[in-house]
Amino acid sequence: MNKLKDVVGARIDALEGRLLALSHRIHANPEVAWAEVNASAWVAAELAGVGFSVRKNLCGLPTAFAATMGSGTLHLGICAEYDALPGLGHACGHNIIAAAAVGAAAALAPVVDALGITLTVFGTPAEEGGGGKIELLDGGAFDGVHAAMMVHPGPLDVARAEPYAVSHSKILYRGRASHAAAYPERGVNAADAFTVAQVAIGLLRQQLDSGFRVHGVVTRGGEAPNAIPEVTEGRWYVRAGSLAELAVLESKVRRCFEAGALSTGCELEIEAESKPYAEFATDEAMLDLYVANAIALGREFTSSGPDMRMNRASTDMGNVSQVLPAIHPYIGIGSLPAVNHQKEFAAAAITPAADRAIIDAAKAMAHTCIDLAQNTGLRERLISRGADQFPADCPASRAEMESANVS
Secondary structure, eight states, rough: OOOHHHHHHHHHHTTTHHHHHHHHHHHHHHOTTTOHHHHHHHHHHHHHHOEEEEESSSGGGTEEEEEEEESEEEEEEEEOOOOOBTTTTTTTOOOHHHHHHHHHHHHGGHHHHHHHHEEEEOOOOOOTTTTHHHHHHHHHHTTTOOEEEOOOEESSOOOOOOOEEEEEEEEEEEEOOTTTTTTTOOOBBBBHHHHHHHHHHHGGGGGEEEEEEEEEEEEEEEEEETTTOOOOEEEEEEEEESHHHHHHHHHHHHHHHHHHHHHHEEEEEEEEEESOOOOOOOOOOHHHHHHHHHHHOOOOOOOSSSGGOOOOOOTTTHHHTTTSSSOEEEEEOOOOOOOOSSSHHHHTTTTTHHHHHHHHHHHHHHHHHHHHHHHHHHHHHHHHHHOOOSSSSSSSSHHHHHHHHOO
């Protein structure tokens, strides 16, 4: 193995106690999208503690940050996620993502100048439906970054991300309340509107491509059984293979919700929770490097079968991949039969197998960064795609980053 990889790997081993403590601390204190106050602070503090210059409140997002080290011409980014799921805690294992990102970055910190790289860890909030990375992209946080990566936990190791494009919407029907027994004719039933819409969506599925997904929940169905529901609310996701396909599918699903309003006389409001998540564009050369590094660590990849389908889950990292070269492999935590978004997976996210995944993911990412820096052809190809390294507005100029060091 490359001697520098040996040095970096040994440093990750030395940091194991801190990395696992960070993962378990985040796991024990789950915070949902946009409310990751503690988790973002803990991750940023770990990076500041090993010399990274940290810019908090990145692009005006209170739980986003950028932690930067080095001044090399190749600018690599590692994305950290740390939001939890409502009611399920860390059932997607974002505690593992955050700790692995810190491990890779902390191990690379002493050698960034020797590698000729600038390394930034992006603390990205609200992946679970809020689209934090999209807001950071639009704010310019990734300007000047030549490539980005992250590793996501799943039941098994799967190399390639093939997520659906997805839209997230809040649905509201507004009717008129009335006594359900005495004056039912004076009410306009907002619960019935949802019933009609869901029946229409169920029938629509007969004519949808097998790769499309439409699913959601009613979060407010009424206040009392003897009062006709005046207001009902829900959250709905629509998924397709690409943003172009998603736009077509969304129009069909919208008509189903409009049918609910038309049939009952309710008013309908549809509000996007975030900008749509895009499909993923994998950088093949980067992925080949990651896979080789992970295999060298003893990881085994799954390429077929129903248990590997976590790689179809939507992610706002897809939007990042549409702008700059990126990878988003999955690392297994030995959770089967439990899978992501189950409470059993949340329990599995702090097992010894999950802890091992943190160390392996950190090493595989760090070793991939070394390969990108040392492979002349790949390095030149990535740099040639880039623009100015530090735009004046966001994240921050180098002078601003250095003066804003956060402990």
